[in-house]
Amino acid sequence: MxxxxxxxxxxxxxxxxxxxxxxxxxxxxxxxxxxxxxxxxxxxxxxxxxxxxxxxxxxxxxxxxxxxxxxxxxxxxxxxxxxxxxxxxxxxxxxxxxxxxxxxxxxxxxxxxxxxPCAAITALSASGIINNRFCYEGFLPSKKKIRCDLLSSLKEETRTIIFYETKYRILESIKDIIEQIDENRHIVIAREITKKWESIYGAQASLILQWLKADKYRYKGEMVIIIDGFKKLKKDNLSKKILDTFLTLRKFLSLKTSVLITSQIHNINKNALYEYAIKKKSDKIL
Known part of the structure; x- marks a missing residue:
């Protein structure tokens, strides 16, 4: 050669x-x-x-x-x-x-x-999550405190975040993502990429946990976790459609429940709705 x-x-x-x-x-x-x-x-x-x-x-x-x-x-x-x-x-x-x-x-x-080949890039390409800016964090730490500290530090990371995880810790790691980042943050689990049992599934973090628990074979093998980046809150985030959903639910349900359902329907951060509700309450609208 x-x-x-x-x-x-x-x-x-x-x-x-x-x-x-x-x-x-x-x-x-x-x-x-x-x-x-x-x-x-x-x-x-x-x-x-x-x-x-x-x-x-x-x-x-x-x-x-x-x-x-x-x-x-x-x-x-x-x-x-x-x-x-x-x-x-x-x-x-x-x-x-x-x-x-x-x-x-x-x-x-x-x-x-x-x-x-690279599992992180291969999984990212099929995730459906914005991939022009991302950070690769390797394997999540095995010790819970260190893992939680790391996830907490990434809560407002605007780039897409990529982790590797094993079948032994995946459930605990998803729980920590829910607690330290956001239960409504969109994440993708890419498992056994290029292999016979390859699967790629995305949903809000809380739903991902339910999905994994429903079938133990969904967390067998090697996994890539891809987490959507933090979206900075803007006034125009709450469109008329979102507000209509929220205000309709608010007529019948508690504030917490109305916020939770609206955020899940429209895949938005709950904090934006809470801020809106607080402002309207001070204006004596809600």
Whole structure:
């Protein structure tokens, strides 16, 4: 391959589920490099065997990343070509390898990234949520207090927010999103992307929790949580249609219930309705 230079680290994305998603270029590089740095030897071997690729695998995980990076740098300085892969998707995104890449730049070793699968971006593209501005927050913290503190800090984040979550914590995490962000905030759960049991479902946070609880198979496997960004309150947010709904309900129901139902019907923030009600009460209208 004429693109090979002396001492190159290739960052090679691998499929996040469907093995057919790997690129021809990725396969060529995995065949031709001198060795492949992998997060899990057994996992990567499944991929290589599927495509009948034989190569020397070097284990580099979070436990040995610093030491192994030094070893790999020495190999690269000798003119070796090395591919870096993770278990699935694009390396470095929540995976080991950043130390190695930094050392490559310091040592003037060429780093060539390949485009490829990424669960966060793949899920975002199908979410239906505005995606021109977003922030990726990785896995939600496992400890409740740290998780809640993080979610609270993102309550008024206007960009779309992306998290990864496991089946073991998804219910607790959705509960925390409801408590710390907003029960009416629109979120999407993208599960097992590109795999046989792939599903993408979006609704208000409180409804998502009900949906998950209704069937345990809805939270099996790997998940991406996409949260709609905070919408700053504006006077024109409350259209005539919204106000008509609210005022009609208010004739028969309590303020709290009227606000809740109206916000769910029109998918708006409850605070805007409460502010409207407080203003009208002071004006002696409500």
């Amino acid at each position: 004429n693109e090979f230079y002396i001492g190159i680290l290739y960052i090679v994305p691998t499929p996040i589920g469907n093995l057919s998603d790997i690129t021809y270029r990725a396969l060529e590089i995995l065949k031709d490099v001198h060795m492949i740095a992998v997060e899990n030897i057994r996992h990567t071997n499944i991929l290589l065997q599927h495509f009948n690729i034989k190569n020397h695998l070097i284990l580099m995980n979070k436990d040995n990343e610093k030491k192994q990076s030094d070893n790999l740098i020495e190999e690269l300085k000798k003119g070796k070509k090395i591919a870096l892969v993770c278990n699935a998707g694009t390396p470095i995104i929540n995976d080991p390898g950043n130390i190695l890449i930094k050392k490559c730049h310091i040592s003037n070793i060429k780093v060539i990234p390949l485009p490829g």
